[in-house]
C-alpha cells in the first residue's frame with residue numbers, strides 16, 4: 608500500500624515517469640483515492656509549467672554590443688595566430 | 698516545435714557551427730544571437746546577480762568560441778553551451794561567497810523527509826498577474842532556494858537537461874540530482890501555492 612508519505616517521496620519520479628512500472632501504477636491508484644495527493648501532484652506540475660513557460664527577457668541595454676565587441680577582438684586574434692608569420696613566406 | 702522543424706533547425710545549426718569553426722565570425726554571431734538571452738537568464742538564475750550574469754555571458758561565449766573545435770556534435774550545441782555557462786556561474790558563486798551555503802556537494806539535506814504543507818488548488822495565474830508580476834513571484838521563489846537545489850531545478854526543469862546530463866554537468870550522482878530536484882520542486886510548489894491559491898477556497902488538510 609502506497610501511503611501519502613510514499614507518494615510525496617516518489618512524486619518527482621512519478622512526474623518524470625521514471626518510477627518502476629509496478630510502483631508507477633500504485634502511485635497512480637493512490638491519487639484516484641487521495642484528494643490531497645492529487646492536489647499536490649497537480650500544483651507541482653503547474654509549478655514546473657510556469658517556470659518552463661517563462662520566456663527569457665531581452666538583454667539589458669548594451670550587453671549584446673559588448674559581447675560582440677569582445678568576441679570580435681578574440682576572433683581577430685585567433686585568425687592572426689592561424690596565419691604564418693610574414694618572414695616564413697619568403 | 699514540431700520534429701521536422703526541429704531537425705531542420707539543427708541542420709542549419711550544424712552548418713553555422715562548421716562555418717564558425719573555420720573562422721566565420723558572422724556565423725558565430727548568429728549562434729550568439731540565438732542563445733544569448735537564454736544563457737543570460739541561466740547565469741542570472743544561478744548567480745542571482747545582473748553583473749555576474751553579464752560576465753558569465755561574455756566568458757561563456759568566448760570560451761565556447763575558443764573550444765569550438767572540441768565540440769563534436771554528438772550533444773546539442775545548446776547543452777554544450779549550458780555546461781560551459783553553468784561552470785562559469787558556479788565559479789562566480791564560489792568566488793563571491795566562501796560560506797558553506799554555496800557548497801554543491803553537501804549531503805545533509807537529503808536526510809529530511811519531503812514535506813507539503815500548502816494544499817490548495819490554483820489555476821492559470823497568468824490570467825490574474827501581469828508578466829512583470831509573474832516574473833517577480835517566480836524570481837522571489839527561486840531566489841529563496843538554496844543554491845544546491847536551485848541549480849538542479851534550473852538545469853532539469855527550465856533548461857530541460859536530462860537527469861544524466863545534469864549529474865554530469867554538476868559532478869553529482871544521479872541519486873543526488875533526483876533528491877535535490879524533488880526538494881526543489883516541492884519547495885517551489887509550496888511558495889507558489891501560498892501566492893496563487895484562490896482565497897477562501899482551501900485547505901483540504903495536512904499530509
Ligand SMILES: [Zn+2]
Nearest residue numbers: 610611641644
Ligand atoms: Zn495521499
